[in-house]
Amino acid sequence: MFDTVLVANRGEIACRVIRTLRELGIRSVAVYSDADRRAKHVTDADIAVRIGPPPAQESYLSIPAIIEAARATGARAIHPGYGFLSENADFARACDDVGIVFIGPGVEALGLMGDKIRAKEHVAKAGVPVIQGVTSLGPDGSPLSDGDLEAAAVELGFPILIKPSAGGGGKGMEPVFERSGLSEGLATARRVARAAFGDDTLLLERLVTAPRHIEVQLLADAHGNTIHLVERECSLQRRHQKVIEEAPSVLLSEETRARIGEAACTVARSVGYVGAGTVEFLVSDDAPDEFFFMEMNTRLQVEHPVTELVTGVDLVAWQVRIAAGDTLTIGQDDIVPRGHAVEARVYAEDPESGFLPSTGTILALHEASGDGVRVDSSLVTGLTVSPNYDPMLAKVIAWGTDRAAALSRLDTALSETTVLGVRTNIEYLRALIADPDVQAGRLETTLIERKLPDLAFRHPDAALLCAAAVALTVPNPVEAGVWHTATGWRTGGIRAPRRFVFATNPTERVEVLVEGERFTVGDSTHTVRRVGEAVEVDGVTTRWAIVRDGDVLWLGQDGFSWPLRVVDREAELAEALAAIDRGSRPVAPEVRSPMPGTVVAVPVSDGDLVEAGATIVTVEAMKMEHKLVASIAGRVSLSARPGDLVKLDELLATIEPQETTP
Template structure:
């Protein structure tokens, strides 16, 4: 086995690989950029090397001096044939497949042609990107980057007139995320299920599959919840799709761990179509590990070190059921746009059948530079229903305060009757999301926040100052809600006074008794903001000072009856990647002004009203959440707004 391995990745996957390396007694070397100097994977490694970019092959190989091998994790350079060549030239083992497999399967166009020639069924598509080819493929169709994965740049096109805009956006995302803007067109299969097969192969022509994973719960082509095995397949189909996946691997002389992805018809579950092969470890590999009892990272290392597989196909037995939820830094209340912040309070669940793959730690700064996935919470149980119940309970014990996440959304998805029944398809979340109602701050949350500030003396020395004479309530404004505190009596808004009592159980733990009901909560305050955590939900409560209240009232008087704020603000922290208009241009409501990219996602900012635009940003500018990127003023002939 290797003595030293460099992990060319970051975040939870770097921590995951480091854990197996250290269990095997292998020295783990991390790499990091300036943004990750204090990251958890750096602290857990035996040593760490600073690099300018995780995408720099030259920097990664240079950092591996003295190492026997490089493990690329997933994303970044994990499927890059140039890295494999550079490793070979430097005398360092690449923990992954050979160059041929990377080149064939890394190009979706070439991969489809290759497996089709091998007799594996594929979805109709075209590598020619023009209107005539699109017409031959047929609408609706999917525009896909040829390189990369994770759904980035994939765009559904329903009509021919929408094709040109879709191609422009897809090329830009593909070039930014993968350094290659080559696209392909593919027929969109309605109501499909996304099922993938995990493979292991060694250098002695042994190829086995480890069963399948159901990955149909996706949002914008990005997987959210995965499970193993699929609730759709019977044993005959499981064997058939597994053999097809092994045939794909053999056709390119595959070595290592890999995954073959298929679309399977929900209406005809015995039919499946090859989509692509991921020549690396998958994000969702933990569910396979939990139902097979195998450590996939260990087998990656053993195979890369030249050892043969000692596991045969007959040895692979799927036991029980496992399900994984991806925790993202995103705001479901703002159309799941990426969020940023600092992790002030962190609780990660433990318990029977629970596993957490994470790089989170208190004090961690979550920026907009990298992918928004923060952690994965995984549950195993003897059956699917119990596994779902365990995962939901684990998410309820998950607290992340200081940055907005999708934890509450994940719990709502798990509660959906179709999800619990296994009636899945890749469009289910798109249909489900509009029907969900996420929690908003409740009386208990705003009262706990107000009493917490009152408890540390903010009530006596608040913005309203001391009051002489008879005791009077101290007033707090939490967003649009007013809370009055007088002794042990609180009043929320225009409600009736109730008795309240706040007891601290730790630095960030409180128990609120409100009107006879007890609420255990997590709570932390930074400046004017108090974060409250409750059963997987997190609420950001902003307190307004007297000065801020007066400023808002003045702004309302100045604005008068004008219905639209003239200032256009960034919906997320990120980078301006394109600007579609110029200062002084006349625009109409809904017209695209510019595009902002964050965490490998693009968001188009549109004009809220007709008028003349004044831009305040340029391409490559970094913007924060709510940063003013443009102003829309009325046309000169409209007069001056009131």
């Protein structure tokens, strides 16, 4: 067994790997960029080494920096986690060159399965069913022109799915439903593929509508033993990014479960696979006994905890043992699933605003616990959530004796989770798992897009605004230290009369007048009293987590959270003067960045006439691209160029409305 292992990753997966290393008695080494200097994985590890500035290309994707950190600390092995360099054959080769064990498969398997085109051709020869498709490379290996690709796509038939040949995680995958959208889809997929994987080779496949996404977990040692550990259902996705995962799938019969498991093992054996890996399949909801190979992930998966909970197998521990040369001591017959497990991914994003990424500082935190609940997290109070990396903050996983029990326990765990300081998707996750189709197991990969328009999100109500007004009666609540709790909040006596104005969104202002126990919110009056550590509004007692950050109050309850800006008299006056100055003049709509990030594309030129809905600027943040469009038709005036680093709300372009000719 190794005495020291370096974890070449960050966030919750680095924390999770370090936890198992500690249980195995192995010294752990963390690496960090300047943006992660105070991150949880840094403090969890026995040793931490700085490897560069915040951009991933200069830190977590820098092979020389990571190899040097391993050599300097005496690490005999490197665990890559997932993402970053976890499926990079050059990284595995660099480890071999200096005598460091790469905790993953061999270079041959990484190279073959890391290339979706070669992988698909390879498994088809092994007898595993695949989906029809074409590649962006010609027979001689040279790139095809866009014209040739368009012709191939037309022959293949729409709809199609464009995806990078290298990498995974849904990044760069672009569905195209008709020929007119092909050019933009190809350009976007290439750009994301180059940025994320350094390779813009593409694969075009027939898009299977309403499919189920089923994946099979594998373990294989260097002594010829390969087993599968139950399938996972990963059909609840948004933009090809998984949101909710569970094990086992309610779709498969026992006969199909055995066949798909054996097909996954066939894929692994065909490349001499060693370690933990996953083979992903598409399964038709209309024909659940048919499945098609999509790809093999030659690494640990984000959703591995659900497999661990239903099998009792620590996959990370076996990754380390296999890399050290151990033989698997569990056989196929030993893998008998027990109960059901469901995982929800907690992201720093705002679902109601198109899932825009959220950045900021974690001001208050409470994570769920208890029987059947597991939380894999990188969160700590004071952590800065940076735009440089993936927006996933944590995973909340629940186990139950059956699927209904697991979903119920997950909902409770999410309701007990409080994260204040950044917007999160927790409320959205609760709404999603409460959906009747999800409850009934009627899942497919387009469900979220279909259901999202009808999902109801909570907004600041009278009770929240009353709680906010009560909170403001306490001087310097953050310094008092009583607000950092998820079980309620405390307040001193209420002075009356008081007037507060809150901005519930960029345009809406709500006034709250406080006179003793009478609170007037807009046009309604309420009776408000403090009851212990809670507040009673019109006889209903509620608990809130509340923390103040400058002129913003963050409030959280049952997974719901909201930032309220306190509008002081100076801000009110400035807004009023701005409105007077503007008068009746038409306002030229502005295109502003909804988050900090990098401008990666500007498909229009300064002075162009554009239609409403046209893409003006594309901003990349947290490994995702966001297209910002014109709200009206008009002439565009640009303030941004590709490569610009932009701040939240920074002006990128203005659209001047064009006068119509009578």
